[in-house]
Amino acid sequence: MSFRIVVMAKQVPDTRNVGKDAMKADGTVNRAALPAIFNPEDLNALEMALRIKDMRKDVEIVIVTMGPPRAAEIIRESLYRGADRGFLITDRKFAGSDTLATSYAISLAVQKLAPYQLVISGRQAIDGDTAQVGPQTAEKLDIPQVTYAEEVMDVTDSYITIKRRLERGIEVVKSPLPSLITVHSSAPDCRPRNTKLLMRFKHSRTITELQEETKDYTELYNHRPYLQIDEWTVADLNANDEYLGLSGSPTKVKKIENVVLQQKESKVLSNNDQEIEALMKSLIDSHVIG
Amino acid sequence: MNNIFVYCEVTEEGTIADVSLELLSKGRKLANELNVKLEAVVIGNEIPTIEEQIFPYGVDVIHLAQDNRLFPYSTLPHAAIINHLFRVENPEIALFGATSVGRDLAPRIASAMRCGLTADCTSLEIGDHFENKTQKQYKDLLYQIRPAFGGNIIATIINPETRPQMATVREGVMKKEIISLTHKGIVKHIDIHGIVKDTDFVLEIIERHVEKQKVNIKGAQIIVAGGYGVGTKENFNYLFELAEVLQGEVGATRAAVDGGLIEHERQIGQTGVTVRPKLYIACGISGAVQHRAGMDQSATIISINTDPNAPINKIADYTIIGRIEDIVPKMIKYYKANSK
Numbered sequence: 001m002s003f004r005i006v007v008m009a010k011q012v013p014d015t016r017n018v019g020k021d022a023m024k025a026d027g028t029v030n031r032a033a034l035p036a037i038f039n040p041e042d043l044n045a046l047e048m049a050l051r052i053k054d055m056r057k058d059v060e061i062v063i064v065t066m067g068p069p070r071a072a073e074i075i076r077e078s079l080y081r082g083a084d085r086g087f088l089i090t091d092r093k094f095a096g097s098d099t100l101a102t103s104y105a106i107s108l109a110v111q112k113l114a115p116y117q118l119v120i121s122g123r124q125a126i127d128g129d130t131a132q133v134g135p136q137t138a139e140k141l142d143i144p145q146v147t148y149a150e151e152v153m154d155v156t157d158s159y160i161t162i163k164r165r166l167e168r169g170i171e172v173v174k175s176p177l178p179s180l181i182t183v184h185s186s187a188p189d190c191r192p193r194n195t196k197l198l199m200r201f202k203h204s205r206t207i208t209e210l211q212e213e214t215k216d217y218t219e220l221y222n223h224r225p226y227l228q229i230d231e232w233t234v235a236d237l238n239a240n241d242e243y244l245g246l247s248g249s250p251t252k253v254k255k256i257e258n259v260v261l262q263q264k265e266s267k268v269l270s271n272n273d274q275e276i277e278a279l280m281k282s283l284i285d286s287h288v289i290g
Numbered sequence: 291m292n293n294i295f296v297y298c299e300v301t302e303e304g305t306i307a308d309v310s311l312e313l314l315s316k317g318r319k320l321a322n323e324l325n326v327k328l329e330a331v332v333i334g335n336e337i338p339t340i341e342e343q344i345f346p347y348g349v350d351v352i353h354l355a356q357d358n359r360l361f362p363y364s365t366l367p368h369a370a371i372i373n374h375l376f377r378v379e380n381p382e383i384a385l386f387g388a389t390s391v392g393r394d395l396a397p398r399i400a401s402a403m404r405c406g407l408t409a410d411c412t413s414l415e416i417g418d419h420f421e422n423k424t425q426k427q428y429k430d431l432l433y434q435i436r437p438a439f440g441g442n443i444i445a446t447i448i449n450p451e452t453r454p455q456m457a458t459v460r461e462g463v464m465k466k467e468i469i470s471l472t473h474k475g476i477v478k479h480i481d482i483h484g485i486v487k488d489t490d491f492v493l494e495i496i497e498r499h500v501e502k503q504k505v506n507i508k509g510a511q512i513i514v515a516g517g518y519g520v521g522t523k524e525n526f527n528y529l530f531e532l533a534e535v536l537q538g539e540v541g542a543t544r545a546a547v548d549g550g551l552i553e554h555e556r557q558i559g560q561t562g563v564t565v566r567p568k569l570y571i572a573c574g575i576s577g578a579v580q581h582r583a584g585m586d587q588s589a590t591i592i593s594i595n596t597d598p599n600a601p602i603n604k605i606a607d608y609t610i611i612g613r614i615e616d617i618v619p620k621m622i623k624y625y626k627a628n629s630k
Contacts, residue, residue, distance in 0.1 A: 100404065132397035139369075139401035144365065145394070147393070170497075171497065172497035250452040251447050252406075253445055256445050258442075266603055268598070268610075276620045
């Protein structure tokens with residue numbers, strides 16, 4: 001039996017490099033202006049799984065992501081770096097899911113992949129920064145969670161020893177398997193794509209993607225079934241509609257406001273000695289400093 | 291209406307964490323507005339001074355679970371106790387610090403209770419809501435307000451149907467306010483036998499090094515903060531020098547911390563600490579809303595930036611256009627020349 005690691009990853013808009021055209025004039029987000037990327041801490045999570053695979057020979061890494069059809073890109077990206085197979089959870093019924101509804105859907109997918117020894121994900125995704133889906137999924141799977149992991153110290157058939165990064169220090173904990181681990185950005189960066197794996201998996205597609213291809217892949221896929229990226233819908237997961245999407249999300253967005261800066265009357269100084277001296281003098285005179 | 295609960299975090303020193311005291315202060319105000327009670331939950335080893343530490347913040351009830359195995363924090367036993375308590379008490383609102391502990395615990399609870407949780411709120415208010423779809427009117431909901439989508443928008447989140455309405459808040463966002471040093475409430479002891487199973491203690495803590503907070507940017511009256519625009523670790527030395535002569539502290543943006551220019555402890559903003567100093571000198575900071583959320587209450591703001599159009603300049607009292615390495619040394623020089 002293999003040692004199965006499920007890595008949960010998310011494709012996110014790159015909110016770190018928001019340019020001036022990222023917001024439309026009406027104050028809504030211009031998603032088209034933001035590139036979709038592999039959530040950075042999920043890459044740290046993939047690397048942690050790959051390092052466990054380096055340590056022991058029986059590891060199988062399964063990547064699970066939830067999102068629109070194009071999220072298959074991050075599954076391919078994971079295959080190029082050493083993951084063994086991937087599943088895309090995709091269905092319009094998932095639209096509008098908050099973290100609770102998301103963790104419900106993901107936990108059903110992980111359960112389908114049982115028996116598994118570890119579930120690993122990034123601590124949080126940069127589009128929401130909530131860090132909630134990891135612990136919520138662990139609760140739904142009824143397994144222990146180890147958050148903010150930085151390094152795997154040891155892993156056996158029955159437990160894992162992990163160094164955690166806390167706000168003001170570190171903690172080394174030993175947790176029984178299966179456990180869910182969330183990985184902190186201070187963990188090692190993910191290795192680059194492997195050329196051999198890139199060649200092996202470059203024609204990997206989901207069924208949806210194959211339908212859009214002009215070329216016929218039937219022959220190729222008969223020879224190389226591993227190229228198939230599986231898609232799971234609500235029906236495949238046997239999910240209860242009530243717990244999905246908007247209806248399964250207890251949090252509702254009441255209001256969204258574009259950020260409007262309250263303009264102060266700012267005095268603009270140039271970089272010359274007199275102006276800076278005058279500023280420092282006035283700060284001293286008004287007892288702001290000194 | 292039911293009561294407001296605040297999870298109080300216990301520190302290595304046997305004190306209640308500042309963030310929890312801040313949440314008690316906010317909880318008190320919300321409780322007054324809703325005309326309900328404020329209840330604190332403390333889970334840890336035995337702490338003799340717990341009542342003196344908590345009651346002055348206007349707390350009506352302390353729920354106390356004490357056992358040597360409950361400190362340091364680990365997820366499953368703390369979650370078991372809170373799930374039990376919440377099922378019995380059915381709180382209206384439950385607040386947690388957005389700390390390593392609170393961000394580990396609150397989602398686990400929210401999942402078990404099937405209720406809504408909003409992370410890193412920068413403001414909490416009470417308000418009504420009319421749901422168009424169902425034509426239903428909700429009174430006195432908790433508005434959970436937070437920047438979202440990389441800080442480009444501010445979202446108001448509500449949980450109309452589920453209870454408790456849960457939120458986490460970073461340290462420094464709310465103000466710590468003692469109501470009365472002589473205020474007393476009642477203490478309810480939680481018997482953990484039957485609530486916490488032995489199997490909840492599966493996680494073994496092998497090693498633990500947690501330091502006392504070294505840098506006190508939250509309490510500093512003068513802050514010299516650097517962003518990614520500072521460029522290098524060496525350039526940060528100018529900021530340290532200026533902070534030293536002004537007797538202030540050095541802060542930083544997330545971009546500077548993520549870029550490895552400076553340690554995480556100094557991070558200011560939505561995912562760092564919130565500060566309200568007399569003087570905030572923003573060096574090479576463009577001014578993303580997550581950063582501004584942590585400093586826009588500063589009394590006086592000086593922005594030093596090569597970009598005249600940096601968003602931070604719009605909230606600055608003074609903007610100096612130029613490079614850090616040219617301007618900061620001049621500020622040091624003219625401060626020294628003019629101070630008595």
